[in-house]
Amino acid sequence: MNNPGLLQQAEAVLRGNDLGHYTKPSPRLYPHQWNWDSAFIAIGWAHLDWSRATREIETLLAAQWTDGMVPHIRYNPAVTDYHPGPDWWRDTPVRREGVITSGISQPPVLPTAVYLVGMRQPDPGRRRAWWERLYEPLRQAVAYFPQHRTTGGSSLIAVIHPWESGLDNSPRWDFATRAGWHPTRPYRRVDTTIVERAHRPTQADYDMYMYLVEQIAASGYDMAVYLPRAPFLVYDALFNAIWYRAAVDLNRIADAVGRPPAISPDALRAFRDAYRTALWHEPSRLFRDFDVRAGVPIPVDTGAGLGAIYGGLVDAEQARAMVDHYRRRCAGCRMIPSVPPDEGGFDPERYWRGPVWVNLNWLVARGLEALGLRAEAQALAESTIALVRTAGFHEYYHPHTGAGLGGADFSWSAALVIDLLRRPVGGVEAE
Ligand code: 9WN
Numbered sequence: 078m079n080n081p082g083l084l085q086q087a088e089a090v091l092r093g094n095d096l097g098h099y100t101k102p103s104p105r106l107y108p109h110q111w112n113w114d115s116a117f118i119a120i121g122w123a124h125l126d127w128s129r130a131t132r133e134i135e136t137l138l139a140a141q142w143t144d145g146m147v148p149h150i151r152y153n154p155a156v157t158d159y160h161p162g163p164d165w166w167r168d169t170p171v172r173r174e175g176v177i178t179s180g181i182s183q184p185p186v187l188p189t190a191v192y193l194v195g196m197r198q199p200d201p202g203r204r205r206a207w208w209e210r211l212y213e214p215l216r217q218a219v220a221y222f223p224q225h226r227t228t229g230g231s232s233l234i235a236v237i238h239p240w241e242s243g244l245d246n247s248p249r250w251d252f253a254t255r256a257g258w259h260p261t262r263p264y265r266r267v268d269t270t271i272v273e274r275a276h277r278p279t280q281a282d283y284d285m286y287m288y289l290v291e292q293i294a295a296s297g298y299d300m301a302v303y304l305p306r307a308p309f310l311v312y313d314a315l316f317n318a319i320w321y322r323a324a325v326d327l328n329r330i331a332d333a334v335g336r337p338p339a340i341s342p343d344a345l346r347a348f349r350d351a352y353r354t355a356l357w358h359e360p361s362r363l364f365r366d367f368d369v370r371a372g373v374p375i376p377v378d379t380g381a382g383l384g385a386i387y388g389g390l391v392d393a394e395q396a397r398a399m400v401d402h403y404r405r406r407c408a409g410c411r412m413i414p415s416v417p418p419d420e421g422g423f424d425p426e427r428y429w430r431g432p433v434w435v436n437l438n439w440l441v442a443r444g445l446e447a448l449g450l451r452a453e454a455q456a457l458a459e460s461t462i463a464l465v466r467t468a469g470f471h472e473y474y475h476p477h478t479g480a481g482l483g484g485a486d487f488s489w490s491a492a493l494v495i496d497l498l499r500r501p502v503g504g505v506e507a508e
Pocket of ligand 1: 103240
C-alpha cells in the first residue's frame with residue numbers, strides 16, 4: 078500500500094497533539110492523558126520515533142496507583158476546561174504523590190502496546206532492557222483486575238463505570254441511564270461547547286456518569302467495599318477480551334525476559350472458559366455483556382461483541398462466522414458500525430451508538446490477522462484507511478455516509494492508520 082501523503086498527514090496530527098511527555102487524544106475536546114488512547118498512540122509513535130513511544134507509555138505508567146490500577150485519566154494540572162475535573166475524584170492513599178488522576182480505569186491495551194512497541198525496537202538488548210524495566214508495573218496493572226475486580230467466584234472482570242468500558246454511551250449501558258440516577262452536585266459540561274450536542278452522550282447519560290463518579294469516590298476506591306454495593310457492575314465483553322490479550326502479551330514479555338508466566342496457563346484457561354460460557358449469544362453469533370448486579374445478560378448486540386476476535390478467545394471459524402453475520406446485519410454500512418442498524422439503540426451520529434471507530438476496526442483487523450484470516454483482515458484494514466483518507470482523522474465516522482464526526486485531528490485515528498500503513502496486514506514484523 079503506497080500512501081505517503083496519508084502517512085504524513087497522520088504524523089502531523091500526532092505531532093500537533095504532542096505535548097512531549099504525552100499526546101492529547103484531540104486538541105480541545107480531550108486535553109489530558111487517557112489510558113487506552115495512549116496505548117494506541119504509542120503503537121503509532123513506535124513507527125516514527127521509538128523513544129517517543131516509550132515516553133508516552135512511561136508517562137502513563139508513572140500515574141499507576143500503588144494497588145496496580147492504571148487510571149483512565151492522568152490530569153494535566155495546567156488544563157482546566159475539561160469536565161469532570163480532578164476535584165470530582167476524592168484523593169486516596171493509593172494514588173501516587175503529586176500525580177493527579179481519575180479513580181477508575183480503562184480497557185488495558187497498554188501491555189499489548191508495550192509488547193508491540195518493544196517488537197519495533199531492532200536492537201534486542203535495548204528491547205529486553207526496556208521490557209525488564211516495565212515488567213513489574215505491567216504485571217501489577219494486569220493482576221489488578223483479577224485481584225480487585227472479580228466477584229462471586231467468576232474469573233471475569235467487572236467494570237464499575239461506563240467510562241471504564243471506553244464505549245461510554247453504548248446502548249449496552251442504557252439500563253443504567255434508564256435508572257434515572259443524578260449526582261448531588263451541579264456540573265457543567267464542556268464537551269457540548271466543542272462538538273455538536275447530537276454527536277455526544279445525552280444529559281441523562283451524563284447525570285448517570287456523574288452519579289457513579291460520586292458513588293465511587295465516596296467509597297474511597299476500596300473495591301472490597303464497593304463491588305458488593307456498586308449500582309453499575311458489568312462484565313463487558315470487549316474489556317474482558319482486551320484483558321485476556323493483555324495477559325497473553327504480558328506472558329510473552331515475561332518469556333522474553335526469562336521470567337515465569339505472569340498469569341498462569343491454568344488461570345488463562347479458566348478465564349477463557351468463563352468468557353465463552355457466560356457471554357456467548359448463539360442467535361446473534363456474538364458475545365454479549367452481563368449485568369452482574371441484576372444477574373442477567375444484557376440483551377444488546379454491538380461491535381464490542383467482536384472483541385473476542387482481538388482477544389484470541391475464538392478460533393478462525395468462529396471469528397469468520399461472527400464477522401459474516403455482523404456484516405450482513407450492517408448491509409450498506411461502512412464497517413464496523415459500533416452498533417448494527419437493526420439494534421433499537423442505533424444512532425448513526427451519536428458517539429458509541431452506531432458510528433465507525435478506527436480503534437475498534439484496528440482491534441478486529443489485528444485479531445483476524447492473528448487468526449490467519451488474512452483476506453478479511455486486509456479488507457477491514459483497507460476500508461478503514463479509505464474512510465480516513467476521504468474524511469480525515471476524525472474521532473468517529475457516519476456508518477452510512479462515511480462523514481467525519483466528533484473531535485477532529487484525533488490521535489488514535491492517526492496512530493492506528495500509521496500502524497496499518499507501516500505494518501500492513503500479513504506483513505513481516507520487525508524482530
Ligand atoms: C471520558 C479520550 C476518551 C476515550 C473514550 C471516549 C471518550 C471521555 C469523554 O474520550 O471518553 O473518558 O470525555 O467522553 O469514549 O473511549 O478514551 O479519547
